[in-house]
Amino acid sequence: MERQRGGRPRDSRVDHKILQTTRELIDEVGYPALTVDQVAARAGVGKAAIYRRYASKAEMAFVATMHEQQLPPPADTGSLHGDLLALVRAFHARMAAPAARQLAPALISELAVNPELDTRFTDTFLATEQAAFADIIEQAVARGELAGPVDPAMAHLLLLGSLASALYVLNLPVDDAMVTDLATAATAGIVALADRHHGDPGGAAEPG
């Protein structure tokens, strides 16, 4: 588990208990009112055990609500659109969960002023997400659906960046029809970028 510090073995029951308790308390009292003291008391662990694992309440809550769940295995549906739709549906279920919707805006605000948390977010959570896009793009190139590879970070941004803005910045309701539209648009966008960067020898021509 890449979030363990320094690679020391740790009691995974304690890991689980802390994260489970954090999720329960976010559901009960909300993220703003959550404290590390509450989590320690209810989980029956010392605060030191929590601070050995997480530098702050924000990081603990982030891992509990957004990072802890493993990514689903890649769907390999046989098409770029199918793979992206399966991926965005899985992410939507996680990102739209009540605890995630409560935490994410506060986390966004903290990432901007906490470089250590931002680095951890980038190196673990974001890197894992982008790797899922890299796999899907590689398969689409192998199938001949894409003229060449597209930056996974850009693909990630087109699909999950839009979804994150909808959920966490604009506070929109997001249903499956909208998620499906996002997958359709991201698929077309990724194909267009592959054409733009690989299909045309100049590489920088504008479409249309």
Place this chain on the structure above:
Amino acid sequence: MERQRGGRPRDSRVDHKILQTTRELIDEVGYPALTVDQVAARAGVGKAAIYRRYASKAEMAFVATMHEQQLPPPADTGSLHGDLLALVRAFHARMAAPAARQLAPALISELAVNPELDTRFTDTFLATEQAAFADIIEQAVARGELAGPVDPAMAHLLLLGSLASALYVLNLPVDDAMVTDLATAATAGIVALADRHHGDPGGAAEPG
């Protein structure tokens, strides 16, 4: 100016002074340390004059850094891609300004817990942005570039939602090459959504 409350005439020099001072102080001390008292003192106005205009520091800073500048006139470049590229370049210049980058994450966090600010953000700032997309889409439909209209809110999300996530959630550097890729991808995405919702009589078929 739609942000004036109740339509009463107001001293526009005071408006300007408050917003200009807010921008200066955000540049000097940063958004977290900014106070309404500081703005009132340096602008030479009473706090009451500020609170008649803005319900909170967040709202004042939002108007000063993100809302105050008028939208550029629509570019009407003759193509959907050209219009979207002109639009996203104009927004990027504004959204990536240092004061906007400082404020936006804090604003995102406050929007989630301040329904009044969220309503004002939606009804003024967001509505204006989405209207610009509605114009561009209407022109593209009239030119025959799109099979039919696409929800401007979705078009907005594809282009500026992705950009907002890049700037404010992931804290990425964003250069003109990336902005151009975003415009290319959003154009293809909007065309695909028009095809999906209008090109096929079933209207719900998956592409590919």
